Amino acid sequence: MTSPVPLADAIAEHVHDGDTVALEGFTHLIPFAAAHEIARQGRRHLTLVRMTPDLVYDQLIGLGCADELVFSYGGNPGVGSLHRLRDAVENHWPHKLAVHEHSHAGLANAYSAGAARLPFAVLRGYRGTDLEEQRDIISRVTCPFTGEELAAVKAVNPDVTVIHAQLADRDGNVMLWGITGVQREAVLAAKRAVVTVEEVVDEFPEHTGAVILPNWVLSAVSVVPNGAWPSYAAGYSVRDNDFYQEWDAISRDREAFLAWAAANNLTQVANEQTAATHV
Amino acid sequence: MTSPVPLADAIAEHVHDGDTVALEGFTHLIPFAAAHEIARQGRRHLTLVRMTPDLVYDQLIGLGCADELVFSYGGNPGVGSLHRLRDAVENHWPHKLAVHEHSHAGLANAYSAGAARLPFAVLRGYRGTDLEEQRDIISRVTCPFTGEELAAVKAVNPDVTVIHAQLADRDGNVMLWGITGVQREAVLAAKRAVVTVEEVVDEFPEHTGAVILPNWVLSAVSVVPNGAWPSYAAGYSVRDNDFYQEWDAISRDREAFLAWAAANNLTQVANEQTAATHV
Amino acid sequence: MSDWTSADMMNVAAARELHDGDVCLVGVGPPNLAANLARRTHAPNCRLVYESGAIDAKPKKLPLSIGDDDLAATAIAVVSVPEMFNFWVGAGRIDVGFLGAAQIDRYGNINTTVIGDHADPKVRLPGAGGAPEIAAAAGRVIVIVKQSPRTFVERVDFVSSVGYGPTGTERDAPGAGPTLVITDHGVLEPDPVTHELTLTRLHPGVTAEQALAATGWPLKVADSVQAVPAPSGAELEALRGLRNREAVDA
């Protein structure tokens, strides 16, 4: 991987029907443009993984791209519910969505285990919660030295992880900074990794807290300025809090949502789906 | 913790006889000045923990400060043996040194587990090696999801960790950069932490790859310019490779070593020890 | 009418419980408001930690999300989310964790996951987020939640974060658990022996009867219920400044 490729090509090559896909970003640097391209290409039967599904997965779920969701917090931060997520879980619209849920600590460790190619991770967590009833992803192990019982989470290894970053250099190495969440772990846990960036530079600047990913762990880089909107890229844009508020009204209503999708060139998919619900 | 204190005060308050002490630094930023102060104050019966004991532990071991050593690579990098370490293990001079040894991966994970206050860590490691015979620190666990058997290492939680860093700010927060090894984990794994720094600044510069430790996880900060010599501090000094070479001759011979100790104001300890070996 | 609402009183009462120097894990919503209020009033040196990775953040304005750039830009350090949960939250470095709740029961167990059955829920709530490990590992937990019979229930539909367990005796975690539940009516504290949440303080103008009516189980009332002082002028001014997103120096 060296030269940037068009986003449509990167998605077509690396995101397939039925894939387990992680689009990560903790409030910051959420790869919305890449998600929209996935929807536009009509991907189906995805297992979506993300700590905070946010609007980006509300949209993919509403557009019928996902069969399953692995997550730890599914709200519109500071606003309220993710209505498309709720509609899928509560009313199976556009179809049923199977849910596998973690705490933040659990899913963060599941990615870390995946990045280390370990089958599980150990943490102090979940004790006393009903989340533990999901024994296929949350279990327990006993410390061989002290006998203490601790939580274990099954590793997450996406088929493809997609992130947005500030910079790539001419060799296709990638740099992100600010709140970098679990992106490093999500990329290293995946079989393939696609990155959209704000711009390409000759040399990376100094940034405390930056994460740098060498080109040989990445599958494709695409230059997509403002590719995180309505999320933001520190140093390039600010979070569009108004859109996060507006989304509440758009997403509450199926017709309003479909109209929004149509207006944003996600119509191919949206039409298929409308047809399906009217059968 | 806010204002810097003299190194002698920091060591006197936080490093006690019998403590488990980690002085960390992977080739870079090795806290030599702090180690010499520990020797000068005549600390005894220490359990020393360090991935790469290097000259700094060769000196403390030769001076009789340590009863036990937890480590993963005990050589003089690019030069050869650590002769004081060897003399202690092979000939019990100045007294017997009990050895607990890991691989780098194992000890790094043992610190990480300590930093997370977990009793153990899981890794892909040790399989097929005789290091596994140390069952009190290296064991196995079974993945509850896949049944795969993996290595487990017992957490390391030093009583005190000592590191050298480039900078503190006016509030006593600490910043280090370059090769930062396992210092973050070693500090967070410890009950107490002492940091020597090159200088105090009003504001931290931007440095990709920097580690920053907030003042509330530190016990004391002391300003000791060149406190890593003959190791180095990136941006402040270069590694004194000549001294690393010279150490081979100094440390090969007990008398030469004791003369070096005397010439470096480590005589109190050295004299006691000479007396002890002549009883 | 006073010049403050019951929600204001709730946030002010929560802010007062943060001590200067406390390390506080701050979530979205009222916790965010309360923690920043404390920092602008009596606890200027409390340390705000956000699960997004920001340590010692000093936001100039009230952040709208826990991932605002202002948090990263003003923090002493920004760490990855795995590090935040393993080395900071899980390791017990948080003195105070503020949590919200969609349902809470008499033993302080919290539900933020579903109303109804988990496999086929009536209402799908956002989920656990960072709360389970904050609830377990923070030195003390302060729950901020408006009181109503729908929220204060005999038994939560789903335990997202543990308080003192189903019968008040099952807590198995390093932290002290929910030591205070601060509502728009007053303050509930666990009984030292049974851990049953007990009404110990009332906000100005609220009666014990109102608090009982807002609780879905027969709420225990302390022998001596204390009166919470009304918000001071300084507290209200700071609260207004935060709500209007007025900037102060970091």
Added chain:
Amino acid sequence: MSDWTSADMMNVAAARELHDGDVCLVGVGPPNLAANLARRTHAPNCRLVYESGAIDAKPKKLPLSIGDDDLAATAIAVVSVPEMFNFWVGAGRIDVGFLGAAQIDRYGNINTTVIGDHADPKVRLPGAGGAPEIAAAAGRVIVIVKQSPRTFVERVDFVSSVGYGPTGTERDAPGAGPTLVITDHGVLEPDPVTHELTLTRLHPGVTAEQALAATGWPLKVADSVQAVPAPSGAELEALRGLRNREAVDA
């Protein structure tokens, strides 16, 4: 006399085994020399990873230690040591691991820990360092070690890093193991079936008899032993430049 030594030949032979684009984990000593030699000759795009945390380091001079500032300063990224071993080495992202040995046996098991008993050793060696997990997880392992009966022993006193196990059949690790043992005499490769190290190549001027005499077990010799080409002028020039610590552009 040729203008190169048997040690030069060993390092050149090792360098040749690194392919352009390989991700190579580089340790101190001969591996450091061989990897940097490869990068200055036929494999300019091989990726040097040092266990100190430097990824894609492009040292201008031969680093004297694996923690030289030049490595950090020229690397694409510098990560912590735990991350290096968990996310990079352990995860199997290393194509080639170069290792040394104080003792090696006929099944490629390596001792760098002790001569004699571990609890009361005759000689205390430096220890395992990063080698056990490199030996297990690297795509292929190249051992660089001078040949002598004291080093090439029937059975190692201590298994620091596993090759193919005590009888050649016990390896249980993701990587292929020690696919090449490069000495000052020639090259040994594991038999495809039994994994017994077998002499397959000889350096110029070295005989199979000399290699046998330098081995502490009855060394198997391949039916057709290949001749290793002598170091080229370009290889020797690059080697001299490295030894003299001459700088080149990163």
